[in-house]
Amino acid sequence: MSADEGGERAVDEATAGSGAAGAEAGRRRTPLQRMLGRLPTIAWLTLMWVILWGDPSPGTVVAGAGVATAGYAAAKLPHLPVGLRFRPLHVLLLVGHIVWDMFASSVQVSVHALWRPERMRGVIVEVPMRTDSDLLLAMVTGGLSLITGSLVIELNREEGVLYVHGTPIESERSVRQLRRQVRRTEKLFVWAFGTAADIEEFEREERREAEREARGAAEALPGAAEADDKEDPR
Amino acid sequence: MNVLDHVYTVTFVLLGMAVLLTLYRLVRGPSVMDRILCLNATSVLLISFVAVEVAVRGDSAYIGLVITFALLGFVGSLTAARFAERRAHDRG
Amino acid sequence: MTAADVVTAVTLPLGALFAFVGTVGLVRFPTLLGRVHAATKPDTVALILILVGAACQLPDVRVAALLALAALFQMLTVPVLAQTIGRVAYSRGEISEEHMVGDELAEALERGDRPEHRPGRLDEPT
Numbered sequence: 001m002s003a004d005e006g007g008e009r010a011v012d013e014a015t016a017g018s019g020a021a022g023a024e025a026g027r028r029r030t031p032l033q034r035m036l037g038r039l040p041t042i043a044w045l046t047l048m049w050v051i052l053w054g055d056p057s058p059g060t061v062v063a064g065a066g067v068a069t070a071g072y073a074a075a076k077l078p079h080l081p082v083g084l085r086f087r088p089l090h091v092l093l094l095v096g097h098i099v100w101d102m103f104a105s106s107v108q109v110s111v112h113a114l115w116r117p118e119r120m121r122g123v124i125v126e127v128p129m130r131t132d133s134d135l136l137l138a139m140v141t142g143g144l145s146l147i148t149g150s151l152v153i154e155l156n157r158e159e160g161v162l163y164v165h166g167t168p169i170e171s172e173r174s175v176r177q178l179r180r181q182v183r184r185t186e187k188l189f190v191w192a193f194g195t196a197a198d199i200e201e202f203e204r205e206e207r208r209e210a211e212r213e214a215r216g217a218a219e220a221l222p223g224a225a226e227a228d229d230k231e232d233p234r
Numbered sequence: 235m236n237v238l239d240h241v242y243t244v245t246f247v248l249l250g251m252a253v254l255l256t257l258y259r260l261v262r263g264p265s266v267m268d269r270i271l272c273l274n275a276t277s278v279l280l281i282s283f284v285a286v287e288v289a290v291r292g293d294s295a296y297i298g299l300v301i302t303f304a305l306l307g308f309v310g311s312l313t314a315a316r317f318a319e320r321r322a323h324d325r326g
Numbered sequence: 327m328t329a330a331d332v333v334t335a336v337t338l339p340l341g342a343l344f345a346f347v348g349t350v351g352l353v354r355f356p357t358l359l360g361r362v363h364a365a366t367k368p369d370t371v372a373l374i375l376i377l378v379g380a381a382c383q384l385p386d387v388r389v390a391a392l393l394a395l396a397a398l399f400q401m402l403t404v405p406v407l408a409q410t411i412g413r414v415a416y417s418r419g420e421i422s423e424e425h426m427v428g429d430e431l432a433e434a435l436e437r438g439d440r441p442e443h444r445p446g447r448l449d450e451p452t
Binding site: 252 | 343386420
Binding site for chain 1: 344347351355356360363367368370371388389401402404405408409416427429430431433434
C-alpha cells in the first residue's frame with residue numbers, strides 16, 4: 001500500500017515538472033525525487049516477479065524488489081517526465097469501448113475473409129489530433145492498431161496528424177465513420193489518462209476546430225470544412 | 235466432462251487447420267512482410283495450443299512456456315520487420 | 327457441469343474459430359495491409375478468449391494471473407508489431423492502389439510534408 005501511495009506522489013511531482021515545459025527537464029532532481037520517480041516501475045517489476053514466482057510470500061516480495069532495484073540501477077534508464085492521471089470511470093469506459101470494437105470489427109473482417117475477400121477495399125485517411133502529449137499519442141496509436149478495422153501507418157509529430165489505414169471500406173460513409181472512430185478513441189484516451197492541462201488543451205483545440213468549421217459552413221461551400229482541416233493555418 | 239472432451243477436440247482441430255493455412259501463406263510468400271506476419275501468427279497459435287493443453291490437464295507446469303513464447307515471438311517478428319526495413323532503405 | 331465449464335465450452339471453440347477465420351483471411355486477402363489486419367487482430371481476440379477459457383479450468387487464482395499476464399503482453403505487443411509491419415510495407419511500396427479508395431498519406435507526401443524523412447528520427451539510417 002505504501003508503495004502505491006509513493007507512486008501516486010511521484011506521478012504528481014513529475015506532472016508538475018512537465019507542466020513547466022523544457023526548462024524544468026534540465027533541472028537537477030534531488031535524490032529523494034529520483035527515488036520516488038523510480039517507485040512505480042519498481043513496483044510493477046516486483047509485481048511481475050511475484051506473479052511469475054507464483055508465491056506472494058514476504059521473502060519473494062523483498063527479493064523481487066531487490067532484483068528490480070538492482071536491475072533499474074544497472075540499466076541506467078533515462079528519466080521521462082510522466083504526466084498521466086488515472087480516472088477509473090473513464091478508463092472503464094475506454095476499456096469497454098476497445099473490447100467492443102475489437103470484437104465487432106473482428107467479426108466484420110472475418111465475414112469479409114469468408115465472403116469475397118477480393119472485393120474488400122481500404123483507405124488511408126489523415127486525421128488531425130487534438131492532443132499534443134507524447135504519451136497520449138502513443139496510447140492512441142496503440143489502441144487504434146489493436147482494433148481490427150484500423151491501423152496507424154504514420155504519425156506526423158510536428159503537426160500532430162495521424163495517417164490511419166482502415167478496412168473494410170464500402171462507401172464515403174464508412175470513411176467518415178473511420179474518421180469519427182479515430183477521433184472518439186483519442187477523446188476517450190485523453191479523458192482516461194490525460195492530466196488537467198492535457199484536457200484543457202484538448203478542449204481548446206476542439207473549440208478552435210468548431211469555430212473553423214462554423215466559418216466553413218458560413219461560406220456555404222460543400223466540403224469547405226474538410227479542406228480547411230487539412231490546410232492547418234497555424 | 236464428456237462435453238468438455240468434445241470441446242477440446244473441436245478447438246484442437248480448428249487451431250490445427252489454422253496452423254496449416256498459416257504455413258501455406260508462409261511458404262507462398264510473396265513478400266518478406268507476409269512471412270514475418272505468418273511467423274507471428276504461428277507463435278500466437280502455438281501459445282493457444284499450450285493454453286488449451288494447460289486447460290486439458292488442469293496443470294500449470296507449461297504456463298511459463300506461454301509467456302516465453304509470447305515475448306520471444308514478439309521480439310523475433312519485430313526484429314525481422316526492422317531488418318526488412320533496413321534492407322529496403324539500403325537498396326533504394 | 328459447473329459454470330466455469332460452461333464458460334470454457336463457449337470461449338475455447340469460439341476463440342479457435344476466430345483464429346481459424348483470421349488465418350483464412352491471411353490466405354485469401356489480396357493486399358498485404360488487408361492480411362496484416364486479418365492476421366494480427368482476430369488472433370488477439372482468439373488468444374484472449376482461449377486464455378479466459380483455460381483460466382476457468384485451473385484450480386488456482388495464482389496460475390490464472392500468469393495467463394492474464396500473457397494476455398496483457400499480447401495486447402501490448404500486437405499494436406507495435408502491426409504498426410511496424412504497416413509502416414515498413416508502406417515505405418517499401420508494397421501496397422496496391424487498386425484496392426484503396428483513397429490515400430491521403432501519399433497526397434501529404436506529394437505536398438512535401440514527407441513525414442517519414444524528417445530529421446531527428448532515431449531509427450532512420452542516414
